[in-house]
Amino acid sequence: MRLFFNQILASQALCLCCQYQKQAKFGFCLACYQDLPHLTRPCLYCGLPLNEDNLCTCHPEDWPFIACLSAFEYQFPINKLIGQYKNQARLGLCQSFAQSLAAQIKKQKQPLPQLLIPVPLSPQKLAKRGFNQSLELAKDLGKILSIPVDYQLLQTVGQAKSQKELSKKQRQNLNAEQFYLSNKIQQTHIAIIDDVITTGATVKTIAQILQKQGVTHIQAWSIARVMTKQ
Numbered sequence: 001m002r003l004f005f006n007q008i009l010a011s012q013a014l015c016l017c018c019q020y021q022k023q024a025k026f027g028f029c030l031a032c033y034q035d036l037p038h039l040t041r042p043c044l045y046c047g048l049p050l051n052e053d054n055l056c057t058c059h060p061e062d063w064p065f066i067a068c069l070s071a072f073e074y075q076f077p078i079n080k081l082i083g084q085y086k087n088q089a090r091l092g093l094c095q096s097f098a099q100s101l102a103a104q105i106k107k108q109k110q111p112l113p114q115l116l117i118p119v120p121l122s123p124q125k126l127a128k129r130g131f132n133q134s135l136e137l138a139k140d141l142g143k144i145l146s147i148p149v150d151y152q153l154l155q156t157v158g159q160a161k162s163q164k165e166l167s168k169k170q171r172q173n174l175n176a177e178q179f180y181l182s183n184k185i186q187q188t189h190i191a192i193i194d195d196v197i198t199t200g201a202t203v204k205t206i207a208q209i210l211q212k213q214g215v216t217h218i219q220a221w222s223i224a225r226v227m228t229k230q
Contacts, residue, residue: 013027015027015028015029015032016028016081016090016092016093016096017029017032017036017077017081018031018032026096026099026100026103027092027093027095027096027099028096032077036072036077036078036100037072037073037074037075037076037078038071038072038073039070039071039072039073039104039224039225041054042068042069042070042104042108042225043056043058043068044065044066044067044068044069044108044110045058045060045063045065045068046058046062046063046068046200047068047069047070047197047200047220047222047225048225048227048228049073049227062204063200063204064204064207064208064211064218065203065207065218065219065220066110066217066218066219067108067110067219067220068197068200068203068219068220068225069101069104069105069108069110069219069220069221069222070101070104070197070221070222070223070224070225071097071100071101071103071104071222071223071224072100072223072224072225073224073225073227074196074198074224074225074226074227075227078223078224079224081093082097082195082196082223082224085097085133085195086129086133086195087129089129089130089131091131091136094133094136094137094140095140097137097140097223098137098140098141098144099140099144100223101137101141101221101222101223102141102144102145105145105221110219111189111217112145112147113147113187113189113190113191113217113219114147114148114187114188114189114190115147115148115149115150115187115189115190115191116138116141116142116147116148116149116150116190116191116193117138117149117150117151117153117154117190117191117192117193117206118132118134118135118137118138118149118151118154118192118193118194119134119154119192119193119194119202119203119206120132120134120135120151120154120155120156120179121134121156122156132151133195134193134194134195135149135151135193137193137195137223138151138193141193141221147191152182152183153181153182153183153185154179154180154181154182154206154209155179155180155181155182156178156179156180157178157179157180178205179205179206179209180209181209181210181213184213185210185213185214185215187215188214188215188216188217189215189216189217189218189219190210190215190217190218190219191218191219191220191221192206192207192210192218192219192220192221193221193222194220194221194222195222195223195224196222196223196224196225196226197220197222197224197225197226198226198228199226199228200220203220203222207220
């Protein structure tokens, strides 16, 4: 009898965060899910939290998005889980991230785009990591929201330098000539998919490329948003 119950317990999937309690929502146990740094009231322009008066200090003209949405603030434990997803190939986290982000998108009641395009990795990073974390996220989001994904449209020239330690200005300069489109765009409403939005330099650069090709409505979606000051 004890063996029977042990087999049942072993077959129950455990929380992706604490790895102790059983999963209850989006791969997390209820306690861990409630403790995650959910981004509850984001500014639609820049993705940062609104203040108590439902205002943001950003300048809307600096943000080319009709919606910039992230599921979480880039804080513990989400920052650690994203690091494990990317650097330890914990691909099981991807669906949970996508489900959480899809719930945020639905909550904000924004019109859904016609196409999802993931931020590409340089060939060097892709060879080292073995997968593109933004592409895997886009695939899961596409399935949940029934939106096609184009992983060949947006390409990178192969710049492999990490942006982690760069300033906002350095990121902008690095991104300026990093991306290009491999084909003409038919759609006018597109969402850019990234794992983390830090200063917004990468997604804004891509948005500017899309705008030059006639895309009129652009959204930026990510798992988490770094709480940078405007």
